[in-house]
Amino acid sequence: MPCRGIRFCSFGILYLFLNNFIFPTASYTLKNCRVTQNRDAICQKNSLNVFPKDIPERVRSIELSRNNISTLYKTDLKNLPNLLRLDLTRNRISKIESSTFVVQISLKVLTLNNNRLCKLQEGMFDGLVNLIELYLTSNQIQTVAPASFKSLSKLTILDLGHNKLRHLTNVFLQHTPLLQNLYIPANNISTFNSWELSNKSTELVTLDLSQNELMYFRLTAGIFPKLKRLFLEDGIKNGIVWEVNDTSYLRNVVRLDVSGVRSSLHGLQEVLKTFNSSSSLRHLQLNQINNGLRDLINISCKFSKLSYFEIRNNSIKVIRSDLLHDCTYLKLLNLGMNEITEISNNSFQSLRLLNTLILKSNCLTSVPYAVRKTQISKLDLSHNKINILGCDDFANMTRLSVIYLSNNPLLALKDCVFKDLVNLNRLKLQNSSIHQLNGTFKKNKQNLKTLSLINNKLTVLDHGEFEALKSLQTLSLKGNKLKQLKDRTFFGLSRLTHLNLESNKISEITNGTFGDLKALKTLNLKNNQIKYASVEPILYPPFAELSQLDTLDISGQSRSHKRLNFPQNFLQGLTNLSILYIHGNHLTSMHPNTFNYTPNLNVLVMSDNFLTDIHNNLFSPTQKLKGLYISMTMLRSLDFLLHANLTELEMLLVAYNTFSVIREPVMLSLPALTYLDMQGNGFTCNCDNAWFLQWVITNEQTQVFAAYSYECSYPPNLKGRKLLQVDVRSCIVDMDFICYISTACTVIMTLAVSFTHHFLQWHLVYAYYLMLAFLYNSKNKDKRAHQYDAFVSYNANDEGWVLGELLPKLEDEQGWRLCLHHRDFQPGEEPYPEHPLHPH
Ligand SMILES: *[C@@H]1O[C@H](CO)[C@@H](O)[C@H](O)[C@H]1NC(C)=O
Ligand SMILES: *[C@@H]1O[C@H](CO)[C@@H](O)[C@H](O)[C@H]1NC(C)=O
Ligand SMILES: *[C@@H]1O[C@H](CO)[C@@H](O)[C@H](O)[C@H]1NC(C)=O
Ligand SMILES: *[C@@H]1O[C@H](CO)[C@@H](O)[C@H](O)[C@H]1NC(C)=O
Ligand SMILES: *[C@@H]1O[C@H](CO)[C@@H](O)[C@H](O)[C@H]1NC(C)=O
Ligand SMILES: *[C@@H]1O[C@H](CO)[C@@H](O)[C@H](O)[C@H]1NC(C)=O
Ligand SMILES: *[C@@H]1O[C@H](CO)[C@@H](O)[C@H](O)[C@H]1NC(C)=O
Ligand SMILES: *[C@@H]1O[C@H](CO)[C@@H](O)[C@H](O)[C@H]1NC(C)=O
Ligand SMILES: *[C@@H]1O[C@H](CO)[C@@H](O)[C@H](O)[C@H]1NC(C)=O
Ligand SMILES: *[C@@H]1O[C@H](CO)[C@@H](O)[C@H](O)[C@H]1NC(C)=O
Ligand SMILES: *[C@@H]1O[C@H](CO)[C@@H](O)[C@H](O)[C@H]1NC(C)=O
Ligand SMILES: *[C@@H]1O[C@H](CO)[C@@H](O)[C@H](O)[C@H]1NC(C)=O
Numbered sequence: 001m002p003c004r005g006i007r008f009c010s011f012g013i014l015y016l017f018l019n020n021f022i023f024p025t026a027s028y029t030l031k032n033c034r035v036t037q038n039r040d041a042i043c044q045k046n047s048l049n050v051f052p053k054d055i056p057e058r059v060r061s062i063e064l065s066r067n068n069i070s071t072l073y074k075t076d077l078k079n080l081p082n083l084l085r086l087d088l089t090r091n092r093i094s095k096i097e098s099s100t101f102v103v104q105i106s107l108k109v110l111t112l113n114n115n116r117l118c119k120l121q122e123g124m125f126d127g128l129v130n131l132i133e134l135y136l137t138s139n140q141i142q143t144v145a146p147a148s149f150k151s152l153s154k155l156t157i158l159d160l161g162h163n164k165l166r167h168l169t170n171v172f173l174q175h176t177p178l179l180q181n182l183y184i185p186a187n188n189i190s191t192f193n194s195w196e197l198s199n200k201s202t203e204l205v206t207l208d209l210s211q212n213e214l215m216y217f218r219l220t221a222g223i224f225p226k227l228k229r230l231f232l233e234d235g236i237k238n239g240i241v242w243e244v245n246d247t248s249y250l251r252n253v254v255r256l257d258v259s260g261v262r263s264s265l266h267g268l269q270e271v272l273k274t275f276n277s278s279s280s281l282r283h284l285q286l287n288q289i290n291n292g293l294r295d296l297i298n299i300s301c302k303f304s305k306l307s308y309f310e311i312r313n314n315s316i317k318v319i320r321s322d323l324l325h326d327c328t329y330l331k332l333l334n335l336g337m338n339e340i341t342e343i344s345n346n347s348f349q350s351l352r353l354l355n356t357l358i359l360k361s362n363c364l365t366s367v368p369y370a371v372r373k374t375q376i377s378k379l380d381l382s383h384n385k386i387n388i389l390g391c392d393d394f395a396n397m398t399r400l401s402v403i404y405l406s407n408n409p410l411l412a413l414k415d416c417v418f419k420d421l422v423n424l425n426r427l428k429l430q431n432s433s434i435h436q437l438n439g440t441f442k443k444n445k446q447n448l449k450t451l452s453l454i455n456n457k458l459t460v461l462d463h464g465e466f467e468a469l470k471s472l473q474t475l476s477l478k479g480n481k482l483k484q485l486k487d488r489t490f491f492g493l494s495r496l497t498h499l500n501l502e503s504n505k506i507s508e509i510t511n512g513t514f515g516d517l518k519a520l521k522t523l524n525l526k527n528n529q530i531k532y533a534s535v536e537p538i539l540y541p542p543f544a545e546l547s548q549l550d551t552l553d554i555s556g557q558s559r560s561h562k563r564l565n566f567p568q569n570f571l572q573g574l575t576n577l578s579i580l581y582i583h584g585n586h587l588t589s590m591h592p593n594t595f596n597y598t599p600n601l602n603v604l605v606m607s608d609n610f611l612t613d614i615h616n617n618l619f620s621p622t623q624k625l626k627g628l629y630i631s632m633t634m635l636r637s638l639d640f641l642l643h644a645n646l647t648e649l650e651m652l653l654v655a656y657n658t659f660s661v662i663r664e665p666v667m668l669s670l671p672a673l674t675y676l677d678m679q680g681n682g683f684t685c686n687c688d689n690a691w692f693l694q695w696v697i698t699n700e701q702t703q704v705f706a707a708y709s710y711e712c713s714y715p716p717n718l719k720g721r722k723l724l725q726v727d728v729r730s731c732i733v734d735m736d737f738i739c740y741i742s743t744a745c746t747v748i749m750t751l752a753v754s755f756t757h758h759f760l761q762w763h764l765v766y767a768y769y770l771m772l773a774f775l776y777n778s779k780n781k782d783k784r785a786h787q788y789d790a791f792v793s794y795n796a797n798d799e800g801w802v803l804g805e806l807l808p809k810l811e812d813e814q815g816w817r818l819c820l821h822h823r824d825f826q827p828g829e830e831p832y833p834e835h836p837l838h839p840h
Helices: 006-022 265-273 293-300 369-373 640-644 664-668 687-698 735-759 761-781 796-813
Strands: 033-035 040-043 061-063 085-087 109-111 133-135 157-159 181-183 191-193 206-208 214-219 229-231 236-244 255-257 283-285 308-310 332-334 356-358 378-380 402-404 426-428 450-452 474-476 498-500 522-524 551-553 579-581 603-605 627-629 651-653 675-677 682-684 703-705 711-714 790-792 818-820
Touching: 033 703, 236 265, 265 293, 640 664, 664 687, 682 687, 735 761
Parallel strands: 040 061, 061 085, 085 109, 109 133, 133 157, 157 181, 181 206, 191 214, 206 229, 214 236, 229 255, 255 283, 283 308, 308 332, 332 356, 356 378, 378 402, 402 426, 426 450, 450 474, 474 498, 498 522, 522 551, 551 579, 579 603, 603 627, 627 651, 651 675, 675 703, 682 711, 790 818
Antiparallel strands: 033 040
């Protein structure tokens, strides 16, 4: 940069100076966190003992969970006024200084779950005037100071679950008039007296008192006019005193959970009876009650609006036809986690509105006949012992749209099983032992949109195996034992958009396998064994017909650590491919033509390969690339980027490679880069990387992830040192700096001269002559080789000592030549040397 003017240069260097040395944290390299494009800071787990100091001000959320922070100091967050969310879950916070959050007027959600707070103190939450959600689950809170929540006037959710509170207090509601959801489960509260909480009506919609040991529940005023959800699960002690003076106090409760209550039958009946039979109760959970269940069901089924009924984990073995006879309004019935082996034929007959029946986790060995007499559209039979499906099991169930049959020991399907299910939309058959589809999906035109056969034992699929599924959109065959995909396996699936073949044993994709999948958008072939002999072009590229494909995953093909190749036209046809995963393939080289066919590639994940060198032209066709992941590939240099012209690249991950120098033109060739991860490389810590180092610290656009952990591998004496601690200032011969120095000198000189001229004029004249004398002296030095080493001036009284002692010592022993007044002085001649400071 040419030096255009003194002032300009001074400012330039001043700016540089401040930037480099005075505010080192103003740079864009965070020690343990990274900032996403949404301005969320995400901090590494297990890396911080104190709140990070280097989070940029513009950040809107910070995720700090699973660290080791023990105290929040009032200075910690003072530079973060824009925060909307702060998550400090699972730290060791036991102390929050008063006024810590005073500038967080924007904060909406504060999460402090799983910490070590014992007390909520006054001032702790001051400033959080816009806080809406406060989560304090799983601390050790015993006391809450009266004014703790005084700033929290907008709070709507307060979660104090799993603490050690013993009493309810008005503190929870006094300053939080908008509070809607109050969660205090699993504390040590034995008494609920409504007057302790409030005497006037509240906005509470949810009150969770579950897992307390309630002995008294006294509701003496209508303080919950809006209460919809009351959770008392596992929270009522045997012999509870339940006083609700007016049943209308709970008239709006929609959802009640009294699961697991250890109360006498009578007690629980009392509780249920306070919900007037014409009340609005719609959702009732009666789980884990082993005592008097039938009576409770009888009472419950009188609630005329009850539509969601859970009776889980009650060890029910047999469902008799009278059990649910009165529950005529039910829409959802959940009988999961019982031990049901038998269901009477007419059990559900009176449930005319029933839509969803959940029989998950029972001991059924076949599809119960009773379900056929319903009008349900959703049936969950997963986790049972059904080992065979009969042709009539779902006969005439034309409304059925969702069936979950996962985790049953099914061995095979029959082609007639789903024949009547014209509206079947979603079928889940995962985690069974199905090894034969037996043509089930070949005929009977169906409306199935999602079919999951994950984790079964399929080894072969027929030609046109799913031929009848003309509407199918998602097919998952993950975790089977498929070896080869035949020609036209997927014939007929013209609407399929997602196909998952992950974790099979596919080694070869034959011609035409995917030829019919014209609408396919994502194809997952991860963790198979696809292999090709070389990079030579192949006659029939496997994805040639998949022009709509957006995402392709072919990572992890090399299980036996064999090195792989992809033919150079492997990706031919994928003109709309946007995301490609080819990591973990042990690829040793990639032909420069590989990406010629994928001009719309946006994200390419090719980490974990052996691509020591990348061809300069490999990325030339992928001009729209925004994310490039090439970590762990043994790259020796990044120079290939110079030729790639990746002007839109935003994220570059090249961690754990073997390059050591980053050249300026490489970084400058990536004008859109906002995130760079280079950790795990060994850097050269000399002037070769001086530019890079400077750039890491000063550039404001690109966040360099974990830059503080980058280590030197060269020169040997710096091995193991942190890159950012290396001083390379001497390397940077900066035009700015030269300008600065000259400017500074000129200014100082000018000042000095005018000062001297003004105040020290005569001294100046004297000094001038002195200088002349000095110059004259030095000029004539050589002409007049000096005769003496010293002139000795003395008093006549000392002459004896000089001549007797000094002279012999210096002249004889030391070999000096002294000029003595009496001996060497010629009258009329000046003694030599003449010096003004010589004492005389
Ligand atoms: C967490 O911090 C405590 C002190 O506050 C320390 O004793 C402990 O070793 C730290 N644990 C980890 C994993 O850093
Ligand atoms: C619960 O509180 C009672 C006294 O009210 C006390 O005896 C008991 O130890 C407390 N339990 C726990 C788990 O803190
Ligand atoms: C409600 O009123 C009772 C008696 O009038 C009083 O003891 C209690 O402190 C009041 N509660 C609140 C939260 O103000
Ligand atoms: C509520 O009812 C109980 C008895 O169930 C009674 O002792 C109490 O005085 C009543 N309280 C109010 C405020 O009506
Ligand atoms: C139930 O509530 C209605 C009005 O909400 C009321 O008329 C009726 O008396 C109540 N019944 C009982 C048993 O409390
Ligand atoms: C439940 O109610 C029905 C009729 O509403 C009655 O026949 C049956 O005996 C009752 N069951 C129990 C256990 O009370
Ligand atoms: C089922 O209920 C038993 C007690 O009856 C309890 O120990 C168990 O944890 C419950 N299971 C689940 C999954 O909730
Ligand atoms: C239930 O229905 C099945 C199938 O129609 C029938 O075989 C069986 O006998 C019936 N069971 C009873 C108890 O009626
Ligand atoms: C299905 O319904 C038809 C007519 O509604 C009836 O004829 C047939 O027997 C039913 N099939 C079964 C297996 O219930
Ligand atoms: C498969 O279907 C054929 C006829 O459709 C039948 O003969 C055979 O038994 C079926 N296999 C199984 C395992 O159900
Ligand atoms: C491969 O597919 C193409 C077009 O789909 C077809 O012309 C060719 O005969 C097939 N070759 C083999 C060996 O199946
Ligand atoms: C690089 O890409 C930009 C836009 O993507 C284009 O304008 C420019 O010509 C390209 N340069 C080279 C050398 O290919």
